[in-house]
Amino acid sequence: MRGYILAIDQGTTSTRSMVFDQDMRVVGSGQREFPQHFPDSGWVEHEPEDIWTSVTETIRLALANAGIAASDLAAIGITNQRETTVVWDKATGKPLHRAIVWQDRRGAPICEALKEKGLEPLFAARTGLLLDPYFAGTKLSWLLDHVDGLRARAERGEVCFGTVDSFLIYRLTGGRRHVTDATNASRTLLYDIGRNCWDEELAGILNVPMAMLPEVLDCAADFGVTDAALFGAEVPILGVAGDQQAAVIGNACFEPGMMKSTYGTGCFALLNTGTDRVASTNRLLTTIAYRLDGVTTYALEGSIFIAGAAVQWLRDEMGFIKVASEVSALAEAADPNQRVYLVPAFTGLGAPWWDAEARGAIFGLTRGTGPAEFARAALESVAFQTLDLLDAMQQDWEGHDGRTVLRVDGGMVASNWTMQRLADILAAPVDRPVFLETTILGAAWLAASRAGLWPDAKGFSARWHRDRRFEPAMDTTERAQATAGWRDSVRRCLSS
Numbered sequence: 001m002r003g004y005i006l007a008i009d010q011g012t013t014s015t016r017s018m019v020f021d022q023d024m025r026v027v028g029s030g031q032r033e034f035p036q037h038f039p040d041s042g043w044v045e046h047e048p049e050d051i052w053t054s055v056t057e058t059i060r061l062a063l064a065n066a067g068i069a070a071s072d073l074a075a076i077g078i079t080n081q082r083e084t085t086v087v088w089d090k091a092t093g094k095p096l097h098r099a100i101v102w103q104d105r106r107g108a109p110i111c112e113a114l115k116e117k118g119l120e121p122l123f124a125a126r127t128g129l130l131l132d133p134y135f136a137g138t139k140l141s142w143l144l145d146h147v148d149g150l151r152a153r154a155e156r157g158e159v160c161f162g163t164v165d166s167f168l169i170y171r172l173t174g175g176r177r178h179v180t181d182a183t184n185a186s187r188t189l190l191y192d193i194g195r196n197c198w199d200e201e202l203a204g205i206l207n208v209p210m211a212m213l214p215e216v217l218d219c220a221a222d223f224g225v226t227d228a229a230l231f232g233a234e235v236p237i238l239g240v241a242g243d244q245q246a247a248v249i250g251n252a253c254f255e256p257g258m259m260k261s262t263y264g265t266g267c268f269a270l271l272n273t274g275t276d277r278v279a280s281t282n283r284l285l286t287t288i289a290y291r292l293d294g295v296t297t298y299a300l301e302g303s304i305f306i307a308g309a310a311v312q313w314l315r316d317e318m319g320f321i322k323v324a325s326e327v328s329a330l331a332e333a334a335d336p337n338q339r340v341y342l343v344p345a346f347t348g349l350g351a352p353w354w355d356a357e358a359r360g361a362i363f364g365l366t367r368g369t370g371p372a373e374f375a376r377a378a379l380e381s382v383a384f385q386t387l388d389l390l391d392a393m394q395q396d397w398e399g400h401d402g403r404t405v406l407r408v409d410g411g412m413v414a415s416n417w418t419m420q421r422l423a424d425i426l427a428a429p430v431d432r433p434v435f436l437e438t439t440i441l442g443a444a445w446l447a448a449s450r451a452g453l454w455p456d457a458k459g460f461s462a463r464w465h466r467d468r469r470f471e472p473a474m475d476t477t478e479r480a481q482a483t484a485g486w487r488d489s490v491r492r493c494l495s496s
């Protein structure tokens with residue numbers, strides 16, 4: 001009986017595949033890391049063939065681990081690192097360059113030139129995004145300008161562009177489908193999120209041939225069937241969403257006003273604004289949370305580039321801890337009388353600052369400052385950055401800011417100390433779910449609901465369970481002083 005769902009989470013540093021049964025339980029999984037390439041300062045690339053291998057291997061691992069065959073699968077759901085840009089040959093499916101990863105800053109001069117022409121308001125109005133090299137559009141422009149013959153071939157219709165979901169679907173379907181979903185399309189600077197279509201004028205400005213763009217579908221739709229030669233059976237791909245949007249779904253934030261914040265390498269907070277397309281006046285993003293049955297649900301998004309990566313920095317560069325899980329105990333041992341602030345602008349600052357030139361700094365050092373105070377400052381920086389996002393959201397959307405329901409997920413939420421500090425700094429409760437793999441669960445739900453196997457959004461929401469609520473406990477004066485100190489530190493890091 002085809003009752004199982006396979007979901008793939010193609011992330012920045014690793015790929016995970018999981019098999020879920022009809023009761024939404026995980027019955028098998030596989031994970032593979034793959035190499036990161038840093039060919040120049042601020043550049044980050046992935047080899048698309050490495051991504052592909054990690055996907056096929058983890059699918060096989062998950063199936064074997066679950067003790068089932070591909071023919072037992074009802075559907076596949078895919079979620080992916082967003083904005084990462086791939087170009088490949090339409091005839092062979094072969095990549096024509098390494099993938100340019102979301103963290104890569106090489107599109108900065110293109111963004112600056114467009115800003116100088118006064119074009120940012122046009123891009124913001126149509127796409128909900130800002131002119132920042134984070135998004136796929138200027139990465140694609142760069143490829144078209146730098147890969148020999150690429151633009152001419154793209155104009156002749158011989159080349160495909162896609163985010164990672166699109167590349168994987170092309171490969172999984174044996175080159176039969178060049179498609180993506182609305183959430184991934186909404187991260188390209190090329191997609192009009194109001195009209196729900198590619199924007200020819202913006203593509204013209206970025207000099208991107210329309211012929212290379214994928215067809216855009218709802219998040220739960222028919223994305224094609226896998227080539228039987230790959231896993232021994234044809235399986236329909238029925239769900240696709242960018243990873244942060246999949247976490248909105250997996251954390252059951254279906255109602256306007258609900259917010260999830262994911263603390264992985266970076267932090268991405270998405271506030272569901274329903275069918276209201278709220279435009280930010282505080283440099284947050286307006287993005288598609290999901291599109292189901294042709295109805296678009298929007299979100300306000302705050303993207304922070306460094307969250308868990310600050311813990312990795314304490315481990316790998318500073319050598320203060322051996323493993324990430326040691327960081328909480330170290331932070332707890334910090335001297336309460338020292339106020340030390342770390343502004344982790346290692347790759348510039350994301351929302352609401354969007355300052356690509358800002359660099360990290362630490363403030364408040366004394367003779368007694370040591371690893372414990374660094375650890376506390378690193379973990380607190382994640383809470384302070386979230387506060388900046390929530391304050392911006394509150395101004396943007398008539399008093400809503402996610403403080404009513406803030407659901408968290410991602411690797412960092414394992415740290416009770418960090419979650420308590422987050423509640424303290426936000427002065428709001430923070431809810432951690434029992435099932436922490438919300439991203440992959442979101443992709444599984446999209447596919448399973450399309451297949452008619454799992455409950456609808458309402459029924460799925462009823463299955464969301466809280467592991468723990470962290471209630472704010474910090475004294476108001478202490479919180480105000482700490483926040484003022486953080487804001488002052490950030491101001492001193494900004495490049496202008």
Ligand SMILES: Nc1ncnc2c1ncn2[C@@H]1O[C@H](COP(=O)(O)OP(=O)(O)O)[C@@H](O)[C@H]1O
Pocket residue numbers: 011012013014263264265266307308309310311312324325326327328410411412413414415
């Ligand atoms: N117990 C912990 N305390 C604090 N941070 C942690 C802990 N465990 C993992 N992390 C951090 O969480 C991040 C990994 O989370 P994950 O959600 O897997 O990230 P990603 O999907 O971006 O690869 C790492 O940056 C790591 O430093």
Ligand SMILES: O=P(O)(O)OC[C@H](O)CO
Pocket residue numbers: 010011012013080081082083102242243244264265266
């Ligand atoms: O792969 P992650 O979990 O680091 O997520 C990356 C985001 O999608 C970037 O926008």
